[in-house]
Amino acid sequence: xxxxxxxxxxxxxxxxxxxxxxxxxxxxxxxxxxxxxxxxxxxxxxxxxxxxxxxxxxxxxxxxxxxxxxxxxxxxxxxxxxxxxxxxxxxxxxxxxxxxxxxxxxxxxxxxxxxxxxxxxxxxxxxxxxxxxxxxxxxxxxxxxxxxxxxxxxxxxxxxxxxxxxxxxxxxxxxxxxxxxxxxxxxxxxxxxxxxxxxxxxxxxxxxxxxxxxxxxxxxxxxxxxxxxxxxxxxxxxxxxxxxxxxxxxxxxxxxxxxxxxxxxxxxxxxxxxxxx
Amino acid sequence: xxxxxxxxxxxxxxxxxxxxxxxxxxxxxxxxxxxxxxxxxxxxxxxxxxxxxxxxxxxxxxxxxxxxxxxxxxxxxxxxxxxxxxxxxxxxxxxxxxxxxxxxxxxxxxxxxxxxxxxxxxxxxxxxxxxxxxxxxxxxxxxxxxxxxxxxxxxxxxxxxxxxxxxxxxxxxxxxxxxxxxxxxxxxxxxxxxxxxxxxxxxxxxxxxxxxxxxxxxxxxxxxxxxxxxxxxxxxxxxxxxxxxxxxxxxxxxxxxxxxxxxxxxxxxxxxxxxxx
Numbered sequence: 001x002x003x004x005x006x007x008x009x010x011x012x013x014x015x016x017x018x019x020x021x022x023x024x025x026x027x028x029x030x031x032x033x034x035x036x037x038x039x040x041x042x043x044x045x046x047x048x049x050x051x052x053x054x055x056x057x058x059x060x061x062x063x064x065x066x067x068x069x070x071x072x073x074x075x076x077x078x079x080x081x082x083x084x085x086x087x088x089x090x091x092x093x094x095x096x097x098x099x100x101x102x103x104x105x106x107x108x109x110x111x112x113x114x115x116x117x118x119x120x121x122x123x124x125x126x127x128x129x130x131x132x133x134x135x136x137x138x139x140x141x142x143x144x145x146x147x148x149x150x151x152x153x154x155x156x157x158x159x160x161x162x163x164x165x166x167x168x169x170x171x172x173x174x175x176x177x178x179x180x181x182x183x184x185x186x187x188x189x190x191x192x193x194x195x196x197x198x199x200x201x202x203x204x205x206x207x208x209x210x211x212x213x214x215x216x217x218x219x220x221x222x223x224x225x226x227x228x229x230x231x232x233x234x235x236x237x238x239x240x241x242x243x244x245x246x247x248x249x250x251x252x253x254x255x256x257x258x259x260x261x262x263x264x265x266x267x268x269x270x271x272x273x274x275x276x277x
Numbered sequence: 278x279x280x281x282x283x284x285x286x287x288x289x290x291x292x293x294x295x296x297x298x299x300x301x302x303x304x305x306x307x308x309x310x311x312x313x314x315x316x317x318x319x320x321x322x323x324x325x326x327x328x329x330x331x332x333x334x335x336x337x338x339x340x341x342x343x344x345x346x347x348x349x350x351x352x353x354x355x356x357x358x359x360x361x362x363x364x365x366x367x368x369x370x371x372x373x374x375x376x377x378x379x380x381x382x383x384x385x386x387x388x389x390x391x392x393x394x395x396x397x398x399x400x401x402x403x404x405x406x407x408x409x410x411x412x413x414x415x416x417x418x419x420x421x422x423x424x425x426x427x428x429x430x431x432x433x434x435x436x437x438x439x440x441x442x443x444x445x446x447x448x449x450x451x452x453x454x455x456x457x458x459x460x461x462x463x464x465x466x467x468x469x470x471x472x473x474x475x476x477x478x479x480x481x482x483x484x485x486x487x488x489x490x491x492x493x494x495x496x497x498x499x500x501x502x503x504x505x506x507x508x509x510x511x512x513x514x515x516x517x518x519x520x521x522x523x524x525x526x527x528x529x530x531x532x533x534x535x536x537x538x539x540x541x542x543x544x545x546x547x548x549x550x551x552x553x554x
Contacts, residue, residue: 012295012316016283039289057471060546194334194499220497220505220546222471227504228497256546264541269337269497269533 005036005044007051009225010195015051017041023118028110030163035118041223043118045086047111047158051223053086058122061189062088063257064219064265065231069152069185070096071248071262072233072240076151077101080179082139082167084156085111087123090132093152094125095251102132105139107163112136140166143175150180155188160199168199170206173234177210183237186211193218193272194226204276207234215240216276217265219256230272241266282313282321284328286502287472292328294318300395305387307440312395318500320395322363324388324435328500330363335399338466339365340534341496341542342508346429346462347373348525348539349510349517353428354378357456359416359444361433362388364400367409370429371402372528379409382416384440389413417443420452427457432465437476445476447483450511454487460514463488470495470549471503481553484511492517493553494542496533507549518543 006016017038024035034046042055053061066089070076077100081089085106093102104126106112112134115123125132135142143153153176157164166172167188176186190196190203200216208214211234221229233240241263248259268276283293294315301312311323319332330338343366347353354377358366362383370379381403383389389411392400402409412419420430430453434441443449444465453463467473467480477493485491488511498506510517518540525536545553 006293010317013318014293016291016293018289040287041290059548218497220495220503222503222505226497226499228499255548258547258550260550261544261546264544267538267541269538270535271336271532273535273537274532 005038005046007049015223017044024114026110028108030108031158033108033110033114035114044223045115045119048162050159052158053088053119053122054223055119055121057222058088059255060219060221061224061229062092062122063251063254065089065154065156065187065189066092067251067254067257068217068231068240068262068265069154069187069233071259072235072238072243073151073183073185074238078150079103079152079154080105080143080150081154081156082143083107083158083164084154086115086119087112087126089154089156091122091125092251094129094131095253096249099131104132104134105137105142106134107136107138109136140172140175143172143179146179148178148181151184153180153184153186155186157189159191168203170209173207173210177234177236180236185233185235185238187231187233190216190230190232192224192226193228193230193275197275200230200275203232207232211235213237213239215266216268216272218268218272219265282315282323284326292500294321301391303387305385307385308435310385310387310391312391321500322392322396325439327436329435330365330396330399331500332396332398334499335365336532337496337498338501338506339369339399340528340531341494342366342431342433342464342466343369344528344531344534345494345508345517345539345542346431346464346510348536349512349515349520350428350460350462351515355427356380356429356431357382357420357427358431358433359420360384360435360441361431363392363396364389364403366431366433368399368402369528371406371408372530373526376408381409381411382414382419383411384413384415386413417449417452420449420456423456425455425458428461430457430461430463432463434466436468445480447486450484450487454511454513457513462510462512462515464508464510467493467507467509469501469503470505470507470552474552477507477552480509484509488512490514490516492543493545493549495545495549496542
């Protein structure tokens, strides 16, 4: 018997991956949480039927949501990750020596626990690192209750349906603006330029209406819809395109991000440029 | 009844797309030639069970295999495409005003005819353009029989199995070197950095052993395995990284390539850089 995990990434398109076992399955208070083992990608965390991360390609998303902002801010000390319960973004953030406190605000504690159990190489910094503060809380509420406190805030959300819907709202971005210090930077994962054009336009417009510097960049992630993913960066002061690449910190152990690509990821295919106009 | 086209892109991974009809199916002298209509991507040309091109994303591959070399050569007059029977590369090449002759050497005439019938917006320059010379011939033989003749040669092949196997051989690259003029440039499609690491290493090494300038670049193509595709460029003289982007020709009607991304596509994720070492 062959078992294949098939995910409809749009109404009319999907991916399919051969699996040898289901390691875990449960309904948490917020979503369905599954861990499967695929032959192509290794272990795969699936939330509400959508791939969140896999052994093979997790590094792309986690490095790219983190290091672009972390290397644009000259001295990021206090960082917040909203969502991101697998711990991958936190793992990358604490590579930066300037970091004194990295807060994880994940609404679903089960994602954290399941990740710790099955994805220890991703969740490795969620236990035992005194700089890391793991909180099982509503990230939106946390953002709204903190003012002028963070240097960098990353919105490491699931798709804009279910528990993550509010993480794509303009009010939330305004809250992030206020939770950031005077030269703070935010990055939000912003889906696929092929399949989520309307959402991308709206998120970009909303962030650009709040932050003086707004930039959009992409990364290639095989297990995400279309294989091309995007991130929207809002900054109060520092421009990621104004850095001197030769002086950037080269985070140890990365497999995708390097200072050498820091600026080039903002050079967009023409159809993506058009999207943002 | 729902029909889904499912393609195993590797032994353990595939894509699946909902279709509403099969427009054409035949066994040519060389391969199985299918044209289906998918709801996500529009019409899709499938050769031997592998997606070659689709209405939605064909522009990425065709622009990126063509314009990088065409805009690196200062004055490309005579250009050869080996393979590429759908005509997409030819369509992009003839946008360059310097071009006097664009030769298509496609071994399978049925691919040309089926493309003309079902993909007229891709095959549009294969009929009626006096600069275009469509030849149903063995591209390898053609290359071996011509010396010092072409400014640019593009290897627009299918996967390295079946009829295209010889298009990934070192002898063939040596033949291309000799078929090129003294400042000629070649580009070969070179598969996915995620799934074809051994092939990429070999192709890069072979081309680098023949051409003084060898460069490798990527483009994001949703319907190709992993969504990240690559091209290897060999040049006798001109370096694509030495051009002045501000002076490059901006080919009309492109949706992916622009002079703005000409150099950035060579800035590679770290794991891809490592591949080439």
